[in-house]
Amino acid sequence: MAQADIDSRAFVGKTTIDPSEVEKFAAIADEWWDPFGKFKPLHKFNPVRLAYIRDGACMHFGRDRHAEKPLQGLRLLDVGCGGGLVAEPMRRLGAEVVAIDAAERNIKTALAHAEPLGLEIDYRNTSVENLKDSDEPLFDIVLNLEVVEHVANVDHFLKTSASLVKPGGMTVIASINRTLKAFALAKVGAEYILRWLPAGTHDPRKFVKPDEVKMAIGRAGMMVTANTGVSYSPLMDIWRISDDTDVNYMLTAIKAENH
Numbered sequence: 001m002a003q004a005d006i007d008s009r010a011f012v013g014k015t016t017i018d019p020s021e022v023e024k025f026a027a028i029a030d031e032w033w034d035p036f037g038k039f040k041p042l043h044k045f046n047p048v049r050l051a052y053i054r055d056g057a058c059m060h061f062g063r064d065r066h067a068e069k070p071l072q073g074l075r076l077l078d079v080g081c082g083g084g085l086v087a088e089p090m091r092r093l094g095a096e097v098v099a100i101d102a103a104e105r106n107i108k109t110a111l112a113h114a115e116p117l118g119l120e121i122d123y124r125n126t127s128v129e130n131l132k133d134s135d136e137p138l139f140d141i142v143l144n145l146e147v148v149e150h151v152a153n154v155d156h157f158l159k160t161s162a163s164l165v166k167p168g169g170m171t172v173i174a175s176i177n178r179t180l181k182a183f184a185l186a187k188v189g190a191e192y193i194l195r196w197l198p199a200g201t202h203d204p205r206k207f208v209k210p211d212e213v214k215m216a217i218g219r220a221g222m223m224v225t226a227n228t229g230v231s232y233s234p235l236m237d238i239w240r241i242s243d244d245t246d247v248n249y250m251l252t253a254i255k256a257e258n259h
Contacts, residue, residue, distance in 0.1 A: 015129050016157035021150040022102045029105035032083020048239045050089050053172050056252045060170050069094025074140040080147030084110035091119050098122045128160045138166040148175040149206045155216045162220030168257045174250040178207035181246040221259030226252040
């Protein structure tokens with residue numbers, strides 16, 4: 001069974017949690033696993049990012065990506081896990097998964113979905129700051145997927161997240177670039193024209209450029225080894241890896257062994 005207790009310690013000290021963003025996603029927490037609901041874009045996007053994480057981790061840790069559980073023995077942190085759309089597949093790939101979210105309703109939704117499936121995922125209603133200030137062991141892999149653009153202090157959030165990576169470990173970050181093209185497609189197009197997302201899901205002022213991510217995690221001893229774009233093909237109705245990082249992008253960074 002999945003771990004049933006929710007870490008309910010109060011958030012203390014300096015925090016990157018934006019209460020308005022937490023409430024926004026908590027309000028629609030019941031819809032995380034509806035592939036035709038408000039999280040439909042994430043369901044369509046998920047196969048691309050899951051393959052990117054799996055293949056990058058297998059390459060870095062010398063695993064066979066075709067194995068049944070290629071991430072067996074690796075400890076993984078999913079930051080801003082939502083309803084568990086990434087945490088569950090990572091567990092199925094063999095990773096020991098700790099998944100955190102600032103919205104308690106998201107954690108309850110994730111637990112309710114994982115428990116009947118017998119997936120042992122350590123879900124917690126907590127923050128990266130609380131993890132850093134605890135005796136939590138470091139992680140082989142830390143994921144920040146579509147989270148950076150929703151926090152209150154990007155630089156502090158990324159540095160704190162990177163501090164949770166073991167020396168020699170890796171992080172994968174996926175976000176939206178702060179460009180006019182991203183404003184047109186990810187904000188106006190996705191929310192108001194195509195109605196893929198509820199209006200107000202994103203604040204384009206909080207979009208983050210890849211170079212800003214690199215600078216923040218670089219101060220925590222991490223070096224970017226891969227940076228790719230993710231583009232939508234309307235004719236095929238699928239997302240795919242591309243060279244265009246003007247809107248959606250994913251990057252991988254490795255922490256130095258001696259950091």
